[in-house]
Amino acid sequence: MNHQPYEEWLFFDPDNPKEQLSKEEVVELQEHIEGCPSCRSLMHAWNEVKVELELTPQISPEKGFTDRWAKRLEIINHQVRRKEALRVFLLLLLGVGVMMGMLIVLLWPSVSSPNDVFWSAYGRFINIYSMLYVVLTSLTTIFNASIKFVPMSLWIILMGIIFELGVIWIVSYRALTLPRRINP
Numbered sequence: 001m002n003h004q005p006y007e008e009w010l011f012f013d014p015d016n017p018k019e020q021l022s023k024e025e026v027v028e029l030q031e032h033i034e035g036c037p038s039c040r041s042l043m044h045a046w047n048e049v050k051v052e053l054e055l056t057p058q059i060s061p062e063k064g065f066t067d068r069w070a071k072r073l074e075i076i077n078h079q080v081r082r083k084e085a086l087r088v089f090l091l092l093l094l095g096v097g098v099m100m101g102m103l104i105v106l107l108w109p110s111v112s113s114p115n116d117v118f119w120s121a122y123g124r125f126i127n128i129y130s131m132l133y134v135v136l137t138s139l140t141t142i143f144n145a146s147i148k149f150v151p152m153s154l155w156i157i158l159m160g161i162i163f164e165l166g167v168i169w170i171v172s173y174r175a176l177t178l179p180r181r182i183n184p
Contacts (some may be wrong), residue, residue, distance in 0.1 A: 001107070006032045006039050010029075
């Protein structure tokens with residue numbers, strides 16, 4: 001025998017307008033309960049539970065309960081975030097260690113001496129630093145020279161345009177990265 005709609009109907013709240021049964025459904029439920037001992041015992045058990053719930057006094061929480069609960073929740077959330085950050089850091093550290101180990105394994109046969117590798121890396125660092133210094137010095141010189149030839153009003157207009165482009169970029173970035181809801 002199929003008990004599915006009848007078992008659901010037994011738990012409907014008569015005070016809720018969305019869960020009220022029609023007259024035909026009420027008659028059908030009563031007829032089913034008269035003929036089905038399983039649903040009848042379920043109905044009696046549910047009625048006993050409802051009576052117990054109504055007779056049980058409502059207990060109010062102690063004063064400051066919500067503040068204590070919020071503080072505890074904040075502490076737990078902080079601990080969880082801290083553990084997650086530590087895990088991410090350790091995973092990144094492990095990844096860097098694995099990558100460095102693989103790089104050393106790959107490059108070790110081609111290295112005749114570690115001294116040569118160190119001085120080669122040092123020379124490249126000095127070259128990159130020197131190039132950046134030259135570029136920065138050149139740009140500073142060009143900027144200082146252009147100040148004398150470009151009127152102040154044009155500089156203000158240029159700064160305004162740069163500011164507006166920055167605002168447009170920030171707004172566009174924000175709009176494109178927000179999660180979108182898809183309504184069915």
